[in-house]
Amino acid sequence: MADLTHGLSTAELTELTNRSIAAKETAYCPYSKFRVGCAILCNDGTWITGGNVENASYPVGICAERTALVKAISEGKRGFRALGVATDVKPPSSPCGMCRQFIREFADLNMPIFMYDIDGGYEVMTLGQLLPMSFGPDSLPPPSEMAKLSKE
Amino acid sequence: MADLTHGLSTAELTELTNRSIAAKETAYCPYSKFRVGCAILCNDGTWITGGNVENASYPVGICAERTALVKAISEGKRGFRALGVATDVKPPSSPCGMCRQFIREFADLNMPIFMYDIDGGYEVMTLGQLLPMSFGPDSLPPPSEMAKLSKE
Amino acid sequence: MADLTHGLSTAELTELTNRSIAAKETAYCPYSKFRVGCAILCNDGTWITGGNVENASYPVGICAERTALVKAISEGKRGFRALGVATDVKPPSSPCGMCRQFIREFADLNMPIFMYDIDGGYEVMTLGQLLPMSFGPDSLPPPSEMAKLSKE
Amino acid sequence: MADLTHGLSTAELTELTNRSIAAKETAYCPYSKFRVGCAILCNDGTWITGGNVENASYPVGICAERTALVKAISEGKRGFRALGVATDVKPPSSPCGMCRQFIREFADLNMPIFMYDIDGGYEVMTLGQLLPMSFGPDSLPPPSEMAKLSKE
Numbered sequence A, B, C, D: 001m002a003d004l005t006h007g008l009s010t011a012e013l014t015e016l017t018n019r020s021i022a023a024k025e026t027a028y029c030p031y032s033k034f035r036v037g038c039a040i041l042c043n044d045g046t047w048i049t050g051g052n053v054e055n056a057s058y059p060v061g062i063c064a065e066r067t068a069l070v071k072a073i074s075e076g077k078r079g080f081r082a083l084g085v086a087t088d089v090k091p092p093s094s095p096c097g098m099c100r101q102f103i104r105e106f107a108d109l110n111m112p113i114f115m116y117d118i119d120g121g122y123e124v125m126t127l128g129q130l131l132p133m134s135f136g137p138d139s140l141p142p143p144s145e146m147a148k149l150s151k152e
């Protein structure tokens, strides 16, 4: 039986690594010069990748993790086995809090997030470890129910 | 010679309409129930589409226009002939200011934006009309230059 | 009878100018070094100011205009006579699209926005001119209504 | 010697609780109806509060925690002893990932975050517990350095 790393075979982990690093080439980051690449392995076995896309108005930009995941969602993907994120620094960078929140909407808390440094070395944590006690879809009652609660 | 609408042939405009409307099906909008679809015609003749992707933390969501355009950019597309956005209301909705700003980074000011209502009717305005006197890449000097200016 | 500029007296316009420029000092912008100051004149005659507040994850930052306005709103202010925004460049910078959208929620379309350059010279446009055919509160039906429309 | 809870005296904790809950009244949340209040105790002993401020374009809204903190920063406050966040649900809601990231820029990792439920009961975690292995100001080299790294 093959060795698994957070549910990934050696071949899958190698592919996650390579695709995450390669995705840095797709970054549009003229302001920070901080290239980020992201690769996602979907439950159906397909791969989706993306890079960060910045804006002259910094708050309008989109990080690599959200680029890749919004692509996946808009293409109908649901259920994800792993996410990888690669940068040009060492130690590796983690997803920012906004991206952790974006991922939370769609991934299980035990989905592994592999963070690659400039040499290809990595650290790995689950989504639940990176965003403990998270605010997710189940935390938000519908407006009709909230309207009642806030009036009590 | 064929009639053109903002540079699009009749066949191209029909395809923009159909793809924008169809892209509503890819929306993930459990909070607003406000489906938005977007289609982009790239200079190379390819099409990219996307829907809005919401989040339990509302500010973390991504509108349809940004979904489609960030997909295009991360796939290496540069130069765009038209963008269409479709909703389920009438009169048609326009892109929000955040999306106009996101588009501004990558599109010419004369790129047409077609806004479709629930019946498929449309209004059209150029990016420059929707975001006059815009803040774009040329408005932002590099940090090294700004550091000098702010100290004067 | 006194001369008015977009409804402001000479003294009010001078104060808007001075407060907008002074607010640049409150900016936290270690990444862009692009200082922005904003001042708002409320209908009740009070003034609110703010600067841009950046973040290591660029998309998480908040522009000066939103800093000032969110302060005003959370302090119960409603109704605004003018907004000023000052930067260290020339010609003056305009509010980004995201800020225009944020302002749209709370200001009349004819509210003037004064944009100051590094020398204190300005250009002025109304919100409606900066964000034509805007997507505002009236554009968004409640979720219960949207749920019906999207199923038809 | 007085009992301390995460460095707060009983009187301070009571005040944090009361101010966080009272701040819910300042929320502008016509879309979610999900009122959130936030109070911050600054190192200088002053208090800053805020509520969530939503927008017809959901991603343009600002959460209560960011409202309060951006107010504090733009008023020159630096150094914070505690942050409280109150909602109308039970169990209590936590700050979303985007807010955790915004707080990260300005607060120590051991700053406590008190999360209040509708009955005033609370859970408390430090910023470092809510955003482990965070991406902060030290994680981001300046653009000039990144430009070199990405070319190697």
Ligand SMILES: [Zn+2]
Pocket (backbone or CB within 6 Å): A063, A064, A065, A095, A096, A097, A098, A099, A100, C057
């Ligand atoms: Zn991010």
Ligand SMILES: [Zn+2]
Pocket (backbone or CB within 6 Å): B063, B064, B065, B095, B096, B097, B098, B099, B100, D057
């Ligand atoms: Zn938008």
Ligand SMILES: [Zn+2]
Pocket (backbone or CB within 6 Å): A057, C063, C064, C065, C095, C096, C097, C098, C099, C100
């Ligand atoms: Zn802005």
Ligand SMILES: [Zn+2]
Pocket (backbone or CB within 6 Å): B057, D063, D064, D065, D095, D096, D097, D098, D099, D100
């Ligand atoms: Zn938040």
